Amino acid sequence: MRDVRRANRASLLTDLFHGGRQSRQQLGDTTALSQASVSNLVGEMIEEGLVEEAGLVGSDGGRPRALLRVAPGYGYVVGADVGESRVAVELYDLAMSRLGAAGYRLADPSDHESVTQLLIRGLADVTTQADISRDEVLGFGVGVVGVVDREGLVHSQTTGWEAVPLGDVLGAATGLPVFVENGAKTVGQAEMWFGAGRGARHAVIVLIGRGVGAAVVRDGRGHRGPDSGAAEWGHTTLVYEGLPCRCGARGCLEAYIGSDAVSVRLAEATGSEPDPRLLARTLVGEVSGPAAVVVTETVGYLGAGIADLVNLFSPERIVLSGPIGAALGERFLPEIRAAAAGHALRHPFSTTRIDVCQLGPDAVAMGAATLPIARLLADGGMAVTDPHTVVSRAAHRRQISRVRG
Template identity: 50%
Template sequence: MAGHGGRTVRDLRRESRSSVLQRLYFDGPMSRLALGSAAGLSSGSVSNVVAELMADGLVEEAGTLGTDGGRPRTLVRFAAGRGRLVGVDVGETRVRVELFDLSMSELARTERVLPGHGSRSYDAGVVAGHILDGVTEVLATQGATQGPAPGPGELLGVGIGVPGIVERTADGTLVHGQTVGWDAVPLEGLLRGSGRLPPHVPLFVENGAKTLGQAEMWFGGGRGARDVVVVLFGSGVGACVVTDEVERGRALEWGHLTVRVRGRRCRCGARGCLEAYAGAEALLARWREAGGEPPPGADEEAALTALLAAAGPGDGGAADPVAARVLAETAEYLGAGLADLVNLFQPERILVGGWAGLQLGPALLESVRTHTLAHALRHPAGRVGVALGRLGPHAVTVGAAILPLAAFFARGGRRPPVDSPAPVPAWQASLGGRLAWQRGRG
């Protein structure tokens, strides 16, 4: 039976369930009266939907709220223990896998170091194996199930953040990661083809900067803002922009913006990219070229720690002028790159995340902010705030786990049929709805 605008009654019911679940997830506990107003449903409709969701175990009572002279109202909330989510961060030095409940509380975590870092090429089969091993390990740690019957341990999906451009085709998701030697890598096919992921468990692959932006918009420094750019600063650099025009989020290959014509050779093969000056790998290379000496055998994170210590020793010793100069130049390059984002997208906020961004932030953020404002046009610069992301170094895995959660919401809290096709990333529509709700409240 057709409903409003060609939508069926089933479509309308799914949308009502989705709206109620999201309102309770972000703003609950709430009374049915408040929930109906927030979700745009009549009192009868919201009561029916809540009763249905309670029967499914997705909503539960959460006490009562007293009223002046009236009957106390029963509060309801989202049942966060109903299922499990897996988030995967495929970085350039390691693969991190985390298991979460539906409130995004971490239940288990494992990491696997990627071999051959510095060769600019990563074996896709090795990465896929690390992902599969990690998923198996965290599920076994918590005893999460993969059976068809919904339950407290049900795995609702696996989300994966990857470096590079993600392309969706009829045959599955391809990853184009030029800086790591990936050219149309069929990552989804590799994972599904292993037979180690049940076909009914949804699988999502998305750009890592985009998953970072997703996490900050839902739970971090982007909440309540209309226009945000979230920067991922690790071995390389990337960004995700969320504005009025692209409210569902767009990953940007910001690290390959040219900041110096005929400049340093970038990992992508071009010259003068921002990443060739400001990515952690390039930053450490510039320090070594200038005479700096990272600890022998140190990985990128340890070497970056050593650079920071040399540039600003906390014991009152003399700062290494070479290290200080390299960091000062890096702050200027980053500020110029952020200024381009300010001029292009005019965001309210720029959030700096990623392991290197969070490590360098306390020492460089003020200088980066100053250079950003100096290079940007006055009007958009006058309204932008530059700050560190709030979710720490695990934000990419949080954002990756949100992908199946958002799809779960979009389905109205129902799992897809076993024989359904691979799901498209429904988090975009969910995020759009969240932004619209924030604007309505503002």
Template identity: 50%
Template sequence: MPDGSRRTVRDLRRGNRSALLRRLYFGGPLTRQELSRETGLSQASVSNVVAELLETGLITEAGSVESDGGRPRILLKTSPEHGHLVGVDVGETRVVVELFDLELTRLAKADLPLGDGGHDVGAVIEHILSGLESVIKESGVDPAEVIGVGVGVPGTVEHGPEAVVHGQTIGWDAVPLEKMLRAGTDLPLFVDNGATALGQAEMWFGAGRGHRNAVIALIGSGVGSCLVIDGTPYRGATGSAGEWGHTTARVGGALCRCGARGCLEAYVGAAALLERYRAAGGTTGHDEEDAVGRLLDDPAMPAAEIRAEIVAYLGAGIADLVNLFNPEKIIIGGWAGLLIGDRMLGRIREAAAQYALRQPFAQASIELCHLGPEAVAVGAATLPLAHLLDSGGAALVERASITT
């Protein structure tokens, strides 16, 4: 019987390309000698792989450094303008589509409100496709240079031959999102949970950089999280891990959008907060972000009581994360999470300390997301980027070999 686990020469070459490409992307510029030392590959292997990657245009020369008595050594780095990435955030009230270069510098953006139809699947698909067309046109980028489109969505993403989304809080039940999008675009698609996408971006470029174990909390209208264990997002058996907002904060408590009672989201999610604020006589208007800002700054007693509940429930929820996962960091992101954290992070830390076990809490830091309130779109763009790095630019290498 053939050994299905045996690696072919092609697999080894792809693995070597991936190792070098990752080193250059996150740590470049580097010389061939430094790449050999840091990856453990022979200098001959490094030279062969570098030649392949230079031919694709994914990496380029970036000057030189003096060597000890010999010829100057050439520095290599990834080429940010060679390919482009698109990140899509299917949010609570809008779809945001952004186009980036390979260094995740934003080149174009489309912000499309969902309107009264809410998360009607057809409307969301139309927004994604029209936003994609808009950012490509605005940037002047050749669609052939777009390496992939990442889509961050609320809910659980089932990764089979094509991504299927289960979004209980927005009324999506086994929505074949990838199949529906493929009817309107030929670009490679990568679909994942928005909090997971945000978490990957924060670990690579933000508050989690340099750490291996962290929880990234996404607090907007709803609440989610990304669990990163030993450097890898943990998805669970079927992709639903990280639904922190639907852990029980109070048995028999307030009704959550998911249909259960007492979920954490029903106490710290923006939609639930504003519902309580309106019931207490607060003025919320139509813009959720402005309304949450007013709630957090309102000196009246009803608003102060709601803020005290936010601190207590969020502190207890964070303590649960500390006790369950023993992370190095807990990173609070999302537009509502950043608004809350800017004003009350110290009080939230104190509340978490009251509920968490002392030793793991002492080892964990709690801080805010570094990538801003629109980090889900950036995170979504890391989905095709991760594929590019993991494959060692396989598609581009194969394309280069065909053209030559």
């Protein structure tokens, strides 16, 4: 019975979070629960502060019905982006309004201990900005470069991390539930929930910056293999024995479309000073001469990489994200589509749409903040305090406050 109650609460809470304000009757229709069950469970969640009434809607000849929503202030979530040159930390309420943000330069991305300290500092900074206590934070999501295995260990050849237990260390230091995931996957979840992937059941969200990754969504769920699944799309081979890649292999897709690699080719072609930001600067202005040749080649390589995704997964939608993915998509989307069409099988390509991200070029931290929300929704706002007792998260927090008080 506890499992049934949890599942029914999860269904209602998920529908409210993703569907927006709804009446009790609408929730009964969309979740297929009886009106009695909806009323009882909604009443519980209102008492806990998890759900609140937010306006009225007219009915056919009867009294106006109250609209419900997930209460934005029930709790807060923190998301972080651990990149190769910086760490960004952001705090959100349950309406995904950003209430605090902090960013720090990263001197040595291989020093995971300093990264952990920056994350702890970021948590303190954003909670201070928002004037909330750490007890009000429901969880801390972190998007990282590299593979996150099923034990939560981070492996990243490009940053020199080998089996780093980031989640365990950060959880012990903060006392919070910590969720660690590949950064491309956190962007993918954000775009699927709030952005260009919304409404699709089968999609691939690609993240292109210094590194190149992808999040594959099948039947509405993120695909996950034994480790991070298709997130290492950038290290699939595009050219046999081709250009050297940062991972140590040759011919990887990242060596042809990653910003560092393309910037090197741009510098050689134009006689410019080598600068990792050269590609980003080039895409802002007019692209002509030798630079146009390099950019055209890059668009072609990107199209070929997208064609591989089309042939492998037959997605409804492919979303270009990340600072370089968004910039290339905004400037050259028709050319990218044409290049992909030239390398993909005709039928799966005919059913695939290629779009540009809607949440901005850097949504890793926002996506990471959705990880604790996903757990909250799946649990129906309930927490397990021992194998035999199930209580609401609100009641659990009240218990903790009494113990501390």
